[in-house]
Amino acid sequence: MAALYLVPYLEGRREDAFESHLRKGASAEISDGVRPAQQPVDDHRCNWNTGITKPSAVNVAHIGPLYRLVGLMNARVEEIFRDDDQVFDSIADLIPNPDNPTPMLRLGPRFNPHAGYEILLKLEGMNPFGSIKDRTAYFMLKGLHLKEGQSLVEPSAGNTGIALTALANAQGTPIEIAVPEGVPEEKKALLRLLGAELIEVDDELCPIFPSEGARGVVKSMVESEAYGGQYVSPNQYESELNVAAHYHTTGPEIWRQTNGNIDYFFASIGTGGTISGVGRFLKEMNPNIRIIGVEPDKRHHRLSGLKRITDLPEEHFPTILDRELLDDLVSVSDEEAFKAGIRLARTEGVMVGPTTGAVLHAAIESGAADTGRAVLISADNAAKYISDYARYLDD
Ligand SMILES: Cc1ncc(COP(=O)(O)O)c(C=O)c1O
Numbered sequence: 546m547a548a549l550y551l552v553p554y555l556e557g558r559r560e561d562a563f564e565s566h567l568r569k570g571a572s573a574e575i576s577d578g579v580r581p582a583q584q585p586v587d588d589h590r591c592n593w594n595t596g597i598t599k600p601s602a603v604n605v606a607h608i609g610p611l612y613r614l615v616g617l618m619n620a621r622v623e624e625i626f627r628d629d630d631q632v633f634d635s636i637a638d639l640i641p642n643p644d645n646p647t648p649m650l651r652l653g654p655r656f657n658p659h660a661g662y663e664i665l666l667k668l669e670g671m672n673p674f675g676s677i678k679d680r681t682a683y684f685m686l687k688g689l690h691l692k693e694g695q696s697l698v699e700p701s702a703g704n705t706g707i708a709l710t711a712l713a714n715a716q717g718t719p720i721e722i723a724v725p726e727g728v729p730e731e732k733k734a735l736l737r738l739l740g741a742e743l744i745e746v747d748d749e750l751c752p753i754f755p756s757e758g759a760r761g762v763v764k765s766m767v768e769s770e771a772y773g774g775q776y777v778s779p780n781q782y783e784s785e786l787n788v789a790a791h792y793h794t795t796g797p798e799i800w801r802q803t804n805g806n807i808d809y810f811f812a813s814i815g816t817g818g819t820i821s822g823v824g825r826f827l828k829e830m831n832p833n834i835r836i837i838g839v840e841p842d843k844r845h846h847r848l849s850g851l852k853r854i855t856d857l858p859e860e861h862f863p864t865i866l867d868r869e870l871l872d873d874l875v876s877v878s879d880e881e882a883f884k885a886g887i888r889l890a891r892t893e894g895v896m897v898g899p900t901t902g903a904v905l906h907a908a909i910e911s912g913a914a915d916t917g918r919a920v921l922i923s924a925d926n927a928a929k930y931i932s933d934y935a936r937y938l939d940d
Pocket residue numbers: 676678702704705813814815816817818819820849850851898900901924925
């Protein structure tokens with residue numbers, strides 16, 4: 546009976562792996578090539594034809610003669626789960642790359658009213674630790690060579706801290722995260738869940754480099770002789786590996802997923818790692834692609850992870866942000882960002898974080914004048930911002 550469920554599950558979702566598994570000589574047989582999902586479904590309450598039907602006598606009669614999977618039930622487990630069957634030894638192996646990219650979603654006319662202006666949303670919330678920062682954390686950790694007894698410490702408004710802590714846990718390295726005040730409670734709760742030592746600092750969501758708040762605390766822990774070199778910081782604000790992560794993964798993924806057919810790239814700016822890495826890669830492939838940055842419209846905002854760079858004194862710019870790449874910079878308010886996020890959830894069923902809302906708002910506003918294809922980064926999903934969203938849900 547279990548075999549009958551296995552077939553519909555594999556239908557579509559893992560069809561190629563399944564078919565090639567069969568070709569490799571597994572003992573299941575397809576008797577006449579007709580699939581269960583192509584069969585008329587007798588039960589009208591289950592008529593979307595996924596093949597997942599109630600195990601009624603009728604269905605057993607349909608499927609039984611077509612698929613004789615008894616052999617598969619007896620197969621050795623190594624025959625079923627091959628190397629490329631998405632079975633991994635470490636959570637770190639789930640970090641995406643051009644051969645295993647995060648998905649993109651084409652937004653429909655209920656959200657995007659501009660015919661001729663296509664919007665593709667790259668869903669970074671589907672990364673293993675829930676945000677685009679998984680890539681950055683992975684690259685930065687790869688580049689660090691810790692000595693015996695050393696610990697990691699990093700200033701983070703949440704996402705980098707979560708990814709770094711998860712990866713550090715997976716390799717057994719102790720870690721402390723300095724979080725500015727104003728970081729959503731959900732993010733702090735996740736850091737606690739992961740067991741990170743939290744240093745809560747009286748600060749803003751986007752601390753000013755290099756002396757204040759969370760960044761200042763981390764800087765002193767790394768440099769102070771009192772700690773005797775115990776702490777090492779990956780330093781997402783200055784690490785070229787932050788840019789490299791996107792130059793080597795996010796950028797090439799976008800290029801492949803669109804076959805190079807892209808006119809605009811939108812990303813919000815925090816450290817500037819995403820827009821600098823992807824922007825550099827895309828401009829090298831095609832200098833005509835327009836790179837558009839999105840920032841909060843004021844310095845004090847609720848778009849956790851972002852930095853307002855307009856009017857920021859020169860000495861406070863994130864050193865890795867390559868401003869030469871930016872063709873345009875759009876400012877978005879908290880309300881515009883959260884409302885765009887809510888509208889996306891209610892038109893497309895996709896629940897994104899508020900920085901994605903900011904990028905969506907910018908892309909839709911500019912889209913009225915544009916044609917072509919835009920790729921937007923959705924940096925994370927809505928789960929960490931439920932209490933922030935709640936302020937806008939009654940309107
Ligand atoms: C939710 C979210 N969106 C956007 C960004 C900005 O990304 P970047 O630091 O690569 O500029 C961040 C950075 O932390 C973030 O957490």
